[in-house]
Amino acid sequence: MENIIASFQSVKKKTPLVQAITNYVTINDCANILLAAGASPAMCEAADEAYEFSKISNAIYLNIGTFTKEQELAMLLAVKGAAEKNIPVVLDPVGCGAIPTRIEYLHKLRQFGKIHVVKGNLGEIKALLGIAGKVRGVDSIDDGDDGIEVCKALANKWHCIVSATGKTDIITDGDKVCLVENGTEMLTKITGAGCMLGALTAGFCGANDDLFSATVASHLTMALAGERASLGENGHLAGSFRVNFFDEIYQLDESSLTEGGRIQWL
Numbered sequence: 232m233e234n235i236i237a238s239f240q241s242v243k244k245k246t247p248l249v250q251a252i253t254n255y256v257t258i259n260d261c262a263n264i265l266l267a268a269g270a271s272p273a274m275c276e277a278a279d280e281a282y283e284f285s286k287i288s289n290a291i292y293l294n295i296g297t298f299t300k301e302q303e304l305a306m307l308l309a310v311k312g313a314a315e316k317n318i319p320v321v322l323d324p325v326g327c328g329a330i331p332t333r334i335e336y337l338h339k340l341r342q343f344g345k346i347h348v349v350k351g352n353l354g355e356i357k358a359l360l361g362i363a364g365k366v367r368g369v370d371s372i373d374d375g376d377d378g379i380e381v382c383k384a385l386a387n388k389w390h391c392i393v394s395a396t397g398k399t400d401i402i403t404d405g406d407k408v409c410l411v412e413n414g415t416e417m418l419t420k421i422t423g424a425g426c427m428l429g430a431l432t433a434g435f436c437g438a439n440d441d442l443f444s445a446t447v448a449s450h451l452t453m454a455l456a457g458e459r460a461s462l463g464e465n466g467h468l469a470g471s472f473r474v475n476f477f478d479e480i481y482q483l484d485e486s487s488l489t490e491g492g493r494i495q496w497l
Contacts, residue, residue, distance in 0.1 A: 232468040232492070236485050238448035243269035245435045247289035247437030251430055252305050254296030254325065257423030261292070261430035267480040268452065270434035274284045281305035285312030290437030292430050295333055296325035303336065305349075307343050314344030319327070319436040323421040323429035328358035341389070348392045348436060348446055349385065350429045356395050360385050379408055379497070392446050396425060400450045402443070408497040409447045413454035415461040420469045421476075427464050456480045458460050459491070 232420050248271045258274055265272040275284045278301055285291055291313050293306050313320050322340075327333040337359065340346070349359070360381065378401050386393040386405035394402040400411040418424040432449040439445040456479035463479075465471035 232489060233450040234441060234444035235451060235492075235494075236488060238435055238441065238445045239452060239485065239488060241438040242435055245289075245438040246271050247356060247434055248273060248287070249290050249292055249430065249437055250275050250281075250284055250288040250309060251292040251294070251433070252302055252309060253292060253294035253323075253426060253430065254298075256297060257274075257339055257426040260423040260427050261294075264427040264480055265430055265434050266430055267477050268434055270437065272430070276302055276305045278304040278308060282308035282312045285309040285318065286316045288313075288318060288437070290433040291318060291324070292322045292433035293320065294323040294325055294426055294429055295327070295336070296323070296426065298333065298336075306340060310340055310344035310346075319347040319433070319442055320345065321350060321433040321436060322346045323426065324349065324351050324355045324359060326355075327427070328354040334358060346389060346391050347442055348394070348432060349389065350394045350396070350425075350432055350446075352425070352476065353381065353395045353397060354399060356381055356385055357445065360388070368436055370424045379403070383408070392443055394446055394450060396428065396450075400454065402447050402450060404443050407443065410495040410497065411447065411450045411454050412493040412495065413458050413491065415454075415457045415470045417461045417469070418454075418457045419465065420478075421473050424453075424457070424459075447494070448488075451488060451494060452480070452483060455491050457495060459483075459487075 262272040328347040382393045435449040460475035463475040
């Protein structure tokens with residue numbers, strides 16, 4: 232927990248610059264959650280700027296939710312620039328369980344540089360391993376019984392940190408495993424919760440050398456803020472919950488994480 236708290240504090244102290252190439256449905260939410268957490272978002276996706284901008288960023292967030300040809304090239308260049316400067320890259324492989332061509336692209340992407348963190352749902356994690364998962368569009372409907380084993384397998388295969396989101400979030404580096412048990416079903420009632428978590432994870436990784444603790448800290452921050460937002464005024468209503476959620480991200484502090492966090496280490 233000390234490492235998690237340190238990761239949380241570091242974001243506010245360092246204001247990491249996050250280059251986000253993300254989907255158009257939730258781009259505004261991703262920018263706002265980074266600002267609320269203390270990071271600095273830059274939604275720089277122009278192909279002729281992505282390479283140079285990646286080298287001055289503290290972290291890169293890639294989300295293939297609404298994939299365009301411009302983004303396809305920009306992501307390749309951003310990963311290349313990040314690799315040259317050893318900048319952490321967080322990948323959100325949205326929809327890869329339903330659209331096989333996205334798997335092909337992600338394998339190509341890895342040839343340009345390292346992916347440090349993969350954050351997805353269990354269906355997407357399985358798809359990256361070539362295992363059939365249960366998906367509905369971009370959402371996973373997998374029961375998750377083999378979640379830990381699947382996440383560890385991808386972490387070891389790609390030599391990265393893997394997180395699978397769900398009722399309980401699973402985070403692993405292939406050896407250590409952390410389960411984040413906070414959260415609320417209300418996060419499934421708004422658009423972009425997964426995208427916001429990916430952006431938040433990039434923000435935390437951009438401010439910390441310990442990427443595993445940073446990833447756990449970002450997931451705990453997201454889940455606990457959502458939980459607290461659902462208990463606020465009209466938190467059972469989607470619109471009010473969204474407003475409450477951003478407020479909770481903004482005002483969450485170290486004592487809130489320590490007292491309210493429910494995590495397991497395996």
